[in-house]
Amino acid sequence: MTRLFRSYWAEEDIWFYFEVDADGWVVRQVELHGPLGKPLAAASWAEEEAAQRAGTLADYEATFGGTAQAPVHEWDDHDPQVLTLAEFETVWATARAACQARVHARSTRGA
Template sequence: MRCYWEEEDTWFYFEVDAEGWVIRQVELEGPELTPIAAASLAEGQRACDTGRLDEYDSRFGITAELPISEWEGHAPEQPTSEEFEEVWGPARQQIASRPS
């Protein structure tokens, strides 16, 4: 799903599982849609298990910590999985290519 947060001029894209937990998340900021996060729950969990969560978070961000059923005050749009991938791929590549 996709939501816009006007106060921060940020688009949020979420891939969620059947229980409503965010498994991948992209955040694009400003009129240029600059990627500021492209996080994966599985990668974040592996980073936590290896003691590298802070490093992962500072580079890719962290996925939302509550299932979407507990969110309030959002009006999500429902992009297709292909549309999500079109945002995920370039955002992830741009963030990964930045110097650490």
């Protein structure tokens, strides 16, 4: 069963949003920084794996960041807040668009 939750890491002022599988492995992950919620990452494990196979992982991570490489059971100690699918999808779509726009802005400035 898929689990959706968010958890706050005060030391870095980051909200982590997770979609995890039944074993606690990250399927999708979003990271939002600071009081304005600046997207730092919006990564998918499946996309990371595909990028790894294609030899484009560095480009993928530069655009979308990465997912946790271990089960996220330890986040249970960080007061996780359960999310609905609609809540997660809204954050996911917004963060993905911001990550893509950031890369597009960099590429047009460099052109």
